[in-house]
Amino acid sequence: xxxxxxxxxxxxxxxxxxxxxxxxxxxxxxxxxxxxxxxxxxxxxxxxxxxxxxxxxxxxxxxxxxxxxxxxxxxxxxxxxxxxxxxxxxxxxxxxxxxxxxxxxxxxxxxxxxxxxxxxxxxxxxxxxxxxxxxxxxxxxxxxxxxxxxxxxxxxxxxxxxxxxxxxxxxxxxxxxxxxxxxxxxxxxxxxxxxxxxxxxxxxxxxxxxxxxxxxxxxxxxxxx
Numbered sequence: 001x002x003x004x005x006x007x008x009x010x011x012x013x014x015x016x017x018x019x020x021x022x023x024x025x026x027x028x029x030x031x032x033x034x035x036x037x038x039x040x041x042x043x044x045x046x047x048x049x050x051x052x053x054x055x056x057x058x059x060x061x062x063x064x065x066x067x068x069x070x071x072x073x074x075x076x077x078x079x080x081x082x083x084x085x086x087x088x089x090x091x092x093x094x095x096x097x098x099x100x101x102x103x104x105x106x107x108x109x110x111x112x113x114x115x116x117x118x119x120x121x122x123x124x125x126x127x128x129x130x131x132x133x134x135x136x137x138x139x140x141x142x143x144x145x146x147x148x149x150x151x152x153x154x155x156x157x158x159x160x161x162x163x164x165x166x167x168x169x170x171x172x173x174x175x176x177x178x179x180x181x182x183x184x185x186x187x188x189x190x191x192x193x194x195x196x197x198x199x200x201x202x203x204x205x206x207x208x209x210x211x212x213x214x215x216x217x218x219x220x221x222x223x224x225x
Contacts, residue, residue, distance in 0.1 A: 049166045
């Protein structure tokens with residue numbers, strides 16, 4: 001009995017592997033079949049939604065062209081070398097300089113500040129090119145937002161109740177959200193830049209008030225502002 005134990009155990013393991021392998025293969029085949037059926041059903045639902053979208057106020061070709069132009073435009077703006085990305089990077093660099101200047105003002109007394117170069121204690125406003133690019137982006141994004149609003153579609157109602165969003169719904173929703181988010185971010189950047197300039201002018205007036213009776217010191221750039 002002991003002599004046959006190893007052989008019996010090996011046979012049992014081989015039989016178990018064969019049975020488990022067979023069951024696994026059957027389960028995998030059924031899973032693949034279910035996935036194919038689900039993919040086909042989803043494709044049919046997307047096609048049905050697209051046809052219904054085209055049957056509304058405008059022809060499908062016109063709507064697809066509008067959506068494609070907005071989608072490609074948003075993609076180009078947001079790329080690392082795109083105009084929107086450049087505007088954001090320029091603003092981030094500006095705010096980094098604001099923080100550096102604020103630290104300098106907070107750590108140096110008025111006498112030391114007066115001896116520093118103007119670039120060390122003053123920030124100023126962003127250049128005209130940045131402001132012009134922001135204005136151009138706002139006009140373009142506003143136009144795209146208007147065009148997206150004209151594209152009625154399932155994104156307005158979210159598709160069939162209880163079902164996951166269709167591809168068309170996700171695309172329309174994402175484009176509308178991204179356009180709105182970009183406009184909001186541009187508005188915030190412009191507001192922050194104006195706030196920095198206003199705060200700096202208040203600081204200059206305060207420094208001039210404090211040192212009004214003192215003799216002018218070399219480098220006290222705020223005295224001429």
